Amino acid sequence: MNESPLPFFASGDDPGASFVDLLRRVAPDHLPASDLGGGTRSTPFEVTHGTTIVAIRYADGVVMAGDRRATAGSTIANRRMEKVFPADDYSGVAIAGAAGPAVDMVRLFQVQLEHYEKIEGELLSLEGKANQLAGLIRANLPMAMQGMVVVPLFAGYDERRGHGRVFSYDALGGRYEEADFQATGSGGVHARNWIKAQWSEGMTRDDAVDLALRALFAAADEDSATGGPDLIRGIYPVVAVIDRDGYVAVPDADIAARANVLIGGREEGAGL
Amino acid sequence: MPFYVSPEQVMKDRADYARKGIARGRSLVAFSATDGIVVVAENPSRTLYKISEIYDRIAFAGVGKYNEFEMLRIAGVRQADIKGYSFAREDVNARALANAYAQTLGQVFTHEMKPYEVEILVAQVGATQEDDELFHILYDGTVVDEQGFTVLGGEAERIIEVTRDRYTADLDHGGAVRLGAAVLSTDDTPLPAASLEVAFLDRSRTRRAFGRIRGDELTAILEAS
Numbered sequence: 001m002n003e004s005p006l007p008f009f010a011s012g013d014d015p016g017a018s019f020v021d022l023l024r025r026v027a028p029d030h031l032p033a034s035d036l037g038g039g040t041r042s043t044p045f046e047v048t049h050g051t052t053i054v055a056i057r058y059a060d061g062v063v064m065a066g067d068r069r070a071t072a073g074s075t076i077a078n079r080r081m082e083k084v085f086p087a088d089d090y091s092g093v094a095i096a097g098a099a100g101p102a103v104d105m106v107r108l109f110q111v112q113l114e115h116y117e118k119i120e121g122e123l124l125s126l127e128g129k130a131n132q133l134a135g136l137i138r139a140n141l142p143m144a145m146q147g148m149v150v151v152p153l154f155a156g157y158d159e160r161r162g163h164g165r166v167f168s169y170d171a172l173g174g175r176y177e178e179a180d181f182q183a184t185g186s187g188g189v190h191a192r193n194w195i196k197a198q199w200s201e202g203m204t205r206d207d208a209v210d211l212a213l214r215a216l217f218a219a220a221d222e223d224s225a226t227g228g229p230d231l232i233r234g235i236y237p238v239v240a241v242i243d244r245d246g247y248v249a250v251p252d253a254d255i256a257a258r259a260n261v262l263i264g265g266r267e268e269g270a271g272l
Numbered sequence: 273m274p275f276y277v278s279p280e281q282v283m284k285d286r287a288d289y290a291r292k293g294i295a296r297g298r299s300l301v302a303f304s305a306t307d308g309i310v311v312v313a314e315n316p317s318r319t320l321y322k323i324s325e326i327y328d329r330i331a332f333a334g335v336g337k338y339n340e341f342e343m344l345r346i347a348g349v350r351q352a353d354i355k356g357y358s359f360a361r362e363d364v365n366a367r368a369l370a371n372a373y374a375q376t377l378g379q380v381f382t383h384e385m386k387p388y389e390v391e392i393l394v395a396q397v398g399a400t401q402e403d404d405e406l407f408h409i410l411y412d413g414t415v416v417d418e419q420g421f422t423v424l425g426g427e428a429e430r431i432i433e434v435t436r437d438r439y440t441a442d443l444d445h446g447g448a449v450r451l452g453a454a455v456l457s458t459d460d461t462p463l464p465a466a467s468l469e470v471a472f473l474d475r476s477r478t479r480r481a482f483g484r485i486r487g488d489e490l491t492a493i494l495e496a497s
């Protein structure tokens with residue numbers, strides 16, 4: 001079957017349901033770069049960084065949110081960057097760290113999950129998806145050693161257990177399941193503290209979305225690399241909700257309305 | 273013992289062999305409907321599918337030897353995912369995939385010990401019904417670009433005969449499912465939900481158009497009129 005334009009493999013060499021293994025065999029140069037080359041210790045140019053992301057578990061699922069700012073050194077590289085993506089119908093991934101490799105990683109992760117689903121005829125378990133992402137981060141290790149660290153959050157609705165789950169990662173691909181919430185990126189500490197003070201078991205979807213927005217606002221207040229709501233240009237954080245019915249991005253108009261209430265509240269001395 | 277066999281005879285023997293294998297299995301029909309493409313197969317199994325998703329707007333279906341069309345299906349998913357990842361999702365199309373299948377089946381038919389005993393369908397739902405594409409690919413690599421509906425399998429001639437009179441382009445997906453259940457049956461009673469596998473490429477979906485119609489939903493469609 002060597003003459004076929006389709007990818008066929010000998011039984012010992014078959015990549016199975018893994019898209020990454022498939023690419024490695026047929027088009028390895030299409031995989032994300034895993035090394036800057038030349039024994040580089042650090043990049044000679046400013047790398048674009050995505051900043052603060054949060055994931056919060058609530059009664060029926062999880063909320064994920066990210067600010068819109070990307071920075072390169074002290075410059076604002078992008079005001080409209082999106083950092084929260086659907087991984088598949090029932091899970092999402094948010095990115096912080098070196099933006100280039102992070103966006104590549106998300107794209108590969110999305111195809112990896114869909115490819116598995118189509119080849120095997122069923123969805124991976126949520127835990128299986130979380131482990132797949134850990135593998136992609138591990139493959140980025142040489143880049144991480146050169147300063148291009150990618151630290152995503154992964155969250156989703158676990159159909160088998162019937163609740164939302166949040167996973168965080170370190171630069172080495174270490175995977176940690178969070179009990180209730182997590183925030184990472186440059187403003188992550190501020191966001192996390194805010195969530196820690198306000199989170200409660202069994203929160204509603206609305207309260208969790210508001211808490212995510214407040215946490216990002218708090219982070220933007222303290223961290224210059226995190227962007228707050230931009231009322232002049234109408235740029236607001238990206239927020240997604242994942243529950244039994246799947247991944248849904250909260251509409252911009254809804255976020256704008258909530259952000260305005262939030263800012264109104266602040267002017268009256270409540271909240272921040 | 274003959275020392276020479278004419279190429280004509282070799283090809284004819286191979287074609288007969290493939291056709292016999294395909295005729296042993298059950299048939300499958302696909303319709304272009306107003307709201308999408310419907311594929312209906314006679315298949316009592318709930319787990320070994322004949323119809324599957326290849327990509328956002330593309331479905332695959334096969335009749336004949338399961339392991340052979342399953343291998344082709346997986347190769348198609350791989351090809352489509354590689355192309356979509358390397359270029360863009362909108363660059364993946366049914367025509368290129370049908371050509372790749374045709375080349376593969378043609379190669380196997382002339383060069384391998386035995387031909388594949390399969391017929392396959394590559395269907396792509398378009399933005400409008402005029403843009404729907406149904407590529408029917410035979411065991412020897414012949415590609416037919418079908419209009420409106422197509423039938424795969426050993427009973428194709430009989431089924432085409434009865435479908436031709438009853439298919440119209442203004443069927444919706446429910447009507448197409450019922451027509452499929454009726455024409456696949458060898459007597460006058462439509463096949464029941466339990467012996468059907470049905471998939472629908474929904475024209476209105478923005479990304480992945482493929483979905484299976486089964487269980488209560490399928491029963492309800494079959495009982496409606």
